[in-house]
Amino acid sequence: MLDTLGVTLPIVQAPMAGVSTPALAAAVSNAGGLGSIGIGATDPSGARKMIEELRAATDRAFNVNVFVHETPQPDRAREAAWLDALRPYFDAFGAPPPSSLRTIYKSFADDPEMLKLLIDMKPAVVSLHFGLPSADAIAALKQAGIMLFATATSLEEARKIEAAGIDVIVAQGIEAGGHRGVFDPNAHDDGLGTIALTRLLVRHCSLPVVAAGGIMDGAGIAAVRDLGAIAAQLGTAFIACPETSADDGYRKALMGDGAYHTQLTSLISGRPARAIANRFTALGDVLDAAVPSYPIAYDAGKALNAAAKAQGEYGFGAQWAGQGAPLARAMPAAELVATLMQEFDAVDRS
Incomplete structure (x- = not known):
């Protein structure tokens, strides 16, 4: 699936709104992975600026992530x-x-201007977190030629994603940093780990699965690939990269x-x-x-x-x-991607 986008490595850099930057996403995409930015914490004007900056730094595919939370x-x-x-x-x-x-923050479900912006700018991938927008919005994005990812924390959510016509499921285990992608934060959360969730979705869903949560090195990428995921999504692994907007206190806390x-x-x-x-x-x-x-x-x-x-x-x-x-490493994003792939290639698959 990712190879149709020209993505050559099984690495998706997590969007991490407020931490990821166009520079980080461009570095990952240029290195062969799928770089991502999160626009859930900005308005259409800010989103346009971020996408334009990213597009100026890479001619490769990238992902733009939106928040689809319920209207508060x-x-x-x-x-x-x-x-x-x-x-x-x-x-x-x-x-x-x-x-x-x-x-x-306005929910993407309540933001027709953000929808119009994405249709106009046509990023290769748009990913959805916290839920799904209307069927009309999904149809409009797909009509624009945009591949859609959506986060699931359970099989129930994954089945809703599949029924909605989304292209790829991101299986977010309880280990993952940042916001849980649960559709309903007031409902019971089984807290499935990345291994169990990935296998459940691979076995019971027909869509490709990207595994997310606790993956920090090439061995982790190899492990979820062996579970049937097409790629691993890593977020925390990239926070210490100089291209992120994490402040000094955040970087110190990470170490x-x-x-x-x-x-x-x-x-x-x-x-x-x-x-x-x-x-x-x-x-x-x-x-x-x-x-x-x-x-x-x-x-x-x-x-x-x-x-x-x-x-x-x-x-x-x-x-x-x-x-x-605790497995985080501070190095430029392109160097980290290369290191991850060296570790991935070194895994003994006998």
């Missing part, structure tokens, strides 16, 4: 209670909490003790996401207020992080990372 329902009382619970931490950094919270203790938390954004253990994730043990909906809660999380960073404290950042974080 504001709850002013719940949001006010959340801000009150966070107030002591804002006070500690000499900053007032926001007076109110906003819906800072520190907290990387051995990643945990799922909804405190930062309002949706479950795996992060490096830090001062923000630790608030789960002391806060008892209900977290607002995604991405409304993220407005508070970003404000608290900004107040902390202004005082030299990086422990309130959204330092997303998977369980393989």
Whole structure:
């Protein structure tokens, strides 16, 4: 499937909105993998700029990722209670909490302008996270010649993806860093690992599967290929590359003790996401207020992080990372891709 795009290596660089950059995606695509950018945290104007910058840096295929979360329902009382619970931490950094919270990211399902932009710009791949847009939107993207990927964390979600006419399923194991791709964050999550989920989807779905979660080296890529995946998606493995926008605190945390203790938390954004253990994730043990909906809660999380960073404290950042974080290596993206493939080729397949 990926070879039809001119992708020669079984490597997909995860989109990682807010961390991935056009420079990172271009480096991965130019090295033979599928580079990705995430535009779920920007508007159509910002997305256009990112795609244009990426297209200027590579003539190879790349992936543009969007968030398809449910439209959040504001709850002013719940949001006010959340801000009150966070107030002591804002006070500690000499900053007032926001007076109110906003819906800072529009869902792709509610953004016809973003749909039009993607149809106009025609990236080779568009990937969907948190769910699926309307049948009309899917049809329009496919009519434009765009290959569609969608994240599944369960067989049930994968079957919905298959029925919707998507081209490739990304099997996201519980090990993965960043936001869980669950369609409904309020439903029970079986927390399937990458190995079990990949095999379930390979055996029970007809679509190609890309495995994601905890894969950090060539041996991991070889393992999921042996499970039947056409490629591995790696995100945390690329965070330490100089081409990402990760700040110094994030990079230091990735190489520190907290990387051995990643945990799922909804405190930062309002949706479950795996992060490096830090001062923000630790608030789960002391806060008892209900977290607002995604991405409304993220407005508070970003404000608290900004107040902390202004005082030299990086422990309130959204330092997303998977369980393989301690295996991260700091090197240019093209060098990392080459290293991954050397490791992949060295795996004994006897």
